[in-house]
Amino acid sequence: MSDKSTIPFGPQHPVLPEPIHLKLVVEDEKVVEAYPAFGFVHRGLETLAQKKDFNQMVYVVERVCGICSCMHGQDYCEAIEELMGVQVPVRAEYLRTIWAELHRIHSHLLWLGLFADAFGFENLFMQTWKIREKIMDILEATSGNRVIISVNIVGGVRKDINSEQAKWILKELDDVEEQLKDINDVVMNNYTVKERTVGIGVLTKEEAYELGATGPMAKGSGVDLDLRTTGYAAYKYLDFEPIVEKDGDSYARNLVRMREIFQSIDLIRQALSKMPEGDINVPVKGNPPAGEVISRLEQSRGEVVYYIKSNGTKFLDRLRIRTPTFANIPALLKILPGSQLQDVPVLILTIDPCISCTER
Amino acid sequence: MLDMLKSVFSNLSRKPVTRMYPYEERKPFDINRGHLENNIDECIFCGMCQRVCPSNCIKVDRKTSVWEYNPFECVLCGVCVEKCPKKCLKLDVHYRSCTDKKYNIHLEKHDDSEKAGA
Amino acid sequence: MIVNSREVEISNLKSEVKKYHDGGYRFVTETCLNLEDKFKIIYTFAIGYDLENIHIITDGKNVPSVSDIYSCALAVENEIKELFGVEFDGLAVDFGGDFMLGESSPISPQADIEIIRREKGGKNE
Numbered sequence: 098m099s100d101k102s103t104i105p106f107g108p109q110h111p112v113l114p115e116p117i118h119l120k121l122v123v124e125d126e127k128v129v130e131a132y133p134a135f136g137f138v139h140r141g142l143e144t145l146a147q148k149k150d151f152n153q154m155v156y157v158v159e160r161v162c163g164i165c166s167c168m169h170g171q172d173y174c175e176a177i178e179e180l181m182g183v184q185v186p187v188r189a190e191y192l193r194t195i196w197a198e199l200h201r202i203h204s205h206l207l208w209l210g211l212f213a214d215a216f217g218f219e220n221l222f223m224q225t226w227k228i229r230e231k232i233m234d235i236l237e238a239t240s241g242n243r244v245i246i247s248v249n250i251v252g253g254v255r256k257d258i259n260s261e262q263a264k265w266i267l268k269e270l271d272d273v274e275e276q277l278k279d280i281n282d283v284v285m286n287n288y289t290v291k292e293r294t295v296g297i298g299v300l301t302k303e304e305a306y307e308l309g310a311t312g313p314m315a316k317g318s319g320v321d322l323d324l325r326t327t328g329y330a331a332y333k334y335l336d337f338e339p340i341v342e343k344d345g346d347s348y349a350r351n352l353v354r355m356r357e358i359f360q361s362i363d364l365i366r367q368a369l370s371k372m373p374e375g376d377i378n379v380p381v382k383g384n385p386p387a388g389e390v391i392s393r394l395e396q397s398r399g400e401v402v403y404y405i406k407s408n409g410t411k412f413l414d415r416l417r418i419r420t421p422t423f424a425n426i427p428a429l430l431k432i433l434p435g436s437q438l439q440d441v442p443v444l445i446l447t448i449d450p451c452i453s454c455t456e457r
Numbered sequence: 458m459l460d461m462l463k464s465v466f467s468n469l470s471r472k473p474v475t476r477m478y479p480y481e482e483r484k485p486f487d488i489n490r491g492h493l494e495n496n497i498d499e500c501i502f503c504g505m506c507q508r509v510c511p512s513n514c515i516k517v518d519r520k521t522s523v524w525e526y527n528p529f530e531c532v533l534c535g536v537c538v539e540k541c542p543k544k545c546l547k548l549d550v551h552y553r554s555c556t557d558k559k560y561n562i563h564l565e566k567h568d569d570s571e572k573a574g575a
Numbered sequence: 576m577i578v579n580s581r582e583v584e585i586s587n588l589k590s591e592v593k594k595y596h597d598g599g600y601r602f603v604t605e606t607c608l609n610l611e612d613k614f615k616i617i618y619t620f621a622i623g624y625d626l627e628n629i630h631i632i633t634d635g636k637n638v639p640s641v642s643d644i645y646s647c648a649l650a651v652e653n654e655i656k657e658l659f660g661v662e663f664d665g666l667a668v669d670f671g672g673d674f675m676l677g678e679s680s681p682i683s684p685q686a687d688i689e690i691i692r693r694e695k696g697g698k699n700e
């Protein structure tokens with residue numbers, strides 16, 4: 098006796114910070130099919146590129162996503178700089194890297210909190226957000242805003258980090274690292290967490306590659322792709338190895354993100370110690386020449402692709418943003434069927450969804 | 458389970474990490490982007506801020522010497538402050554207090570430099 | 576990376592994409608552009624960290640879907656279908672216009688139509 102019923106999931110749901118709607122076809126407690134629907138926060142930002150000049154667009158693309166906003170701005174600026182042949186100063190590259198890594202830490206901590214909340218571990222949610230507050234303070238003290246920090250401009254960055262601030266950042270990071278180590282033990286060895294994540298939502302390496310998954314989703318399945326190794330911005334001067342886990346379940350993806358936080362702390366330390374003195378931006382004259390450019394970088398959720406077509410005027414012809422969550426949606430649709438209904442929130446959160454990104 | 462014990466004890470002896478807002482407020486950082494102010498006496502109504510603003514929330518009228526600004530559309534990016542030739546725009550560290558009505562900031566310069574808020 | 580995409584005939588599209596698929600490329604994205612009265616669709620593939628682009632020019636009717644070769648293409652093809660009104664043949668799963676748009680949304684909002692302009696702000700709009 099198996100009756101199929103359809104359960105609407107979202108767009109308003111206690112575990113979802115953002116509006117995604119899923120039609121889940123369930124058989125008893127087992128999900129057999131899932132159909133997504135987006136578009137609740139579609140803002141038409143891609144079309145806006147034809148109405149704002151290319152310098153103003155920096156502030157618009159930063160608002161594509163509230164969590165990795167700095168990296169959107171960075172990617173957009175790198176695309177325009179490549180088109181115009183602008184070489185940004187080395188110090189600006191370092192500063193961009195530092196802010197990007199700070200964003201990665203705060204994004205992963207935010208995700209960890211929400212993820213813990215999704216299976217009812219609210220104490221962990223409280224602890225991670227307490228730690229995250231320190232990162233937010235660093236962002237605020239160095240840029241003037243907590244989240245949308247608006248530091249990137251075409252040709253460099255707008256704000257600088259002086260040596261006093263650098264010292265303070267290092268001190269705060271030590272503190273963050275110490276507190277995180279405590280939490281790390283809890284998250285990774287806790288019975289509750291393991292029960293809810295190990296073996297749940299397995300995505301094999303082949304599937305992850307075939308479905309075009311990116312970021313921790315792919316890295317958790319053993320796909321060794323991290324765009325930072327291509328050495329954009331200051332990553333070419335820094336030492337690091339992409340973090341890869343083999344198992345491909347929710348636990349492995351947790352582990353990737355957890356380890357990435359420690360890696361980011363290390364990258365910031367390296368960057369702060371190696372950062373040379375110098376200018377932080379170069380003046381940019383004129384409009385981008387006609388042409389098409391694709392620029393990619395590694396965000397906290399994976400690879401973001403900016404496609405820009407310029408026609409030689411100050412307005413762009415077309416701006417297209419392929420965000421990491423969009424690339425991970427097919428993978429989500431792959432792991433949902435066959436799962437239990439109570440695991441659906443966990444599975445959705447394990448791709449670290451950013452729905453505003455997906456819809457732009 | 459024992460992993461958490463350290464956090465438990467340190468949390469027992471530590472001060473709360475949250476603040477009793479509004480009785481206790483955090484001191485803003487020096488470069489906080491709180492709200493935008495214009496020293497209208499210095500402004501030359503060149504319209505630079507209007508041209509660079511990504512959200513088009515400033516309106517400058519050179520003829521009547523009016524500088525109008527919609528604080529609810531402003532995204533506090535601070536570009537106008539950087540580009541203003543007279544440096545009369547300033548980002549104050551304090552946030553604008555909340556309100557139940559939207560309003561525009563309307564500043565005019567007359568010969569006697571009268572300021573009018575609306 | 577400056578894009579140098581290779582134009583492909585619509586009739587050859589599937590065999591070209593199949594070649595990339597068999598060559599171990601991963602599917603990155605499709606990008607739809609408005610030309611005068613046509614659409615250009617750019618297909619981006621990646622192997623390792625290198626990108627390859629091909630494109631087709633179409634009038635927006637009966638574009639063969641590549642979602643049977645790369646199943647992950649169905650999300651982006653559904654998006655293009657809804658935002659630009661391009662019709663795909665043989666979509667693996669057709670979300671029937673519910674993917675990005677809702678019941679009362681405008682039809683193909685990103686295709687070349689006049690967006691209502693705001694009155695404010697002088698020159699730069």
Ligand code: SF4
Nearest residue numbers: 500501503504506541
């Ligand atoms: S840029 Fe400065 S001087 Fe010019 S109109 Fe704006 S506020 Fe006035």
Ligand code: SF4
Nearest residue numbers: 510531532534535537
């Ligand atoms: S801070 Fe930014 S958004 Fe606000 S008025 Fe100035 S330029 Fe416009």
